[in-house]
Amino acid sequence: METLTWVQALLIAIWVAVVMSRGLGYATLTLRFSPLMTGLVVGVVTGHVTEAMMITAVIQLIYMGAVAPGGALPSEPAIAAAIAVTVALLGDLTPEQAVAIAVPVGLLGSYAYQFRFFLNTFALRLLDKYAEETNDRGIFVSVIVLPIIISFLIFVPLVFIALYFGARVIADFVNAISGGPVIHVLEVVGGGLAALGIAVIMHVIGKKELLLFFFLAYFMSVAFKDLGINTVTYAIFGAIFAGLYVLFTKKTA
Numbered sequence: 001m002e003t004l005t006w007v008q009a010l011l012i013a014i015w016v017a018v019v020m021s022r023g024l025g026y027a028t029l030t031l032r033f034s035p036l037m038t039g040l041v042v043g044v045v046t047g048h049v050t051e052a053m054m055i056t057a058v059i060q061l062i063y064m065g066a067v068a069p070g071g072a073l074p075s076e077p078a079i080a081a082a083i084a085v086t087v088a089l090l091g092d093l094t095p096e097q098a099v100a101i102a103v104p105v106g107l108l109g110s111y112a113y114q115f116r117f118f119l120n121t122f123a124l125r126l127l128d129k130y131a132e133e134t135n136d137r138g139i140f141v142s143v144i145v146l147p148i149i150i151s152f153l154i155f156v157p158l159v160f161i162a163l164y165f166g167a168r169v170i171a172d173f174v175n176a177i178s179g180g181p182v183i184h185v186l187e188v189v190g191g192g193l194a195a196l197g198i199a200v201i202m203h204v205i206g207k208k209e210l211l212l213f214f215f216l217a218y219f220m221s222v223a224f225k226d227l228g229i230n231t232v233t234y235a236i237f238g239a240i241f242a243g244l245y246v247l248f249t250k251k252t253a
Contacts, residue, residue, distance in 0.1 A: 021151030035081030091171025
């Protein structure tokens with residue numbers, strides 16, 4: 001991928017604003033916490049779906065165990081994926097290098113999200129007024145409409161400028177320092193975050209006996225790597241094993 005047009009940059013920026021504003025309801029909460037859909041949107045907009053999803057799959061690992069107490073994340077997956085995947089496509093970077101970009105970008109994105117919270121407090125002041133007046137329309141505007149507008153005003157210009165004016169610069173810079181200590185450190189940190197994400201997921205599973213399925217899936221992927229089995233086949237295996245587990249434990253329960 002050689003260039004990014006202003007239309008492509010704007011479409012990706014609008015998508016990020018929609019996700020960050022929760023404009024699609026509760027579903028956008030899941031979209032915000034997972035970069036996979038954002039990576040897909042970037043791939044569709046740029047016309048490189050396969051490459052985008054390969055990069056996003058690696059980025060997804062570092063957010064597998066992310067938790068958001070109070071709705072705040074230490075890093076913003078949607079912003080990280082939108083910029084890191086685009087930069088990786090522009091600069092023909094490896095997924096590992098994309099992770100090195102996603103880590104600091106996601107951290108900066110969290111500050112933008114906190115700034116949005118700050119601006120939302122002004123909308124909440126209107127909420128108190130409309131609640132006293134029992135103004136249903138005013139409450140809807142202050143709770144739903146104004147926060148969405150604030151999100152668009154913050155994230156559309158921010159992401160658009162970062163993509164249209166900065167993506168190529170970042171890609172060229174990463175290529176220039178590729179193989180150096182800075183990228184190496186970021187790649188190591190990204191790999192550590194991926195391992196942490198997987199470890200947290202294993203902890204969340206809770207029941208030790210269910211960890212057998214996790215290890216089964218892992219060693220199946222290692223053993224069958226040379227066979228070229230795709231994800232759909234593994235999903236079928238997973239459904240069969242889940243059905244067997246329910247079948248054999250049903251009487252015990």
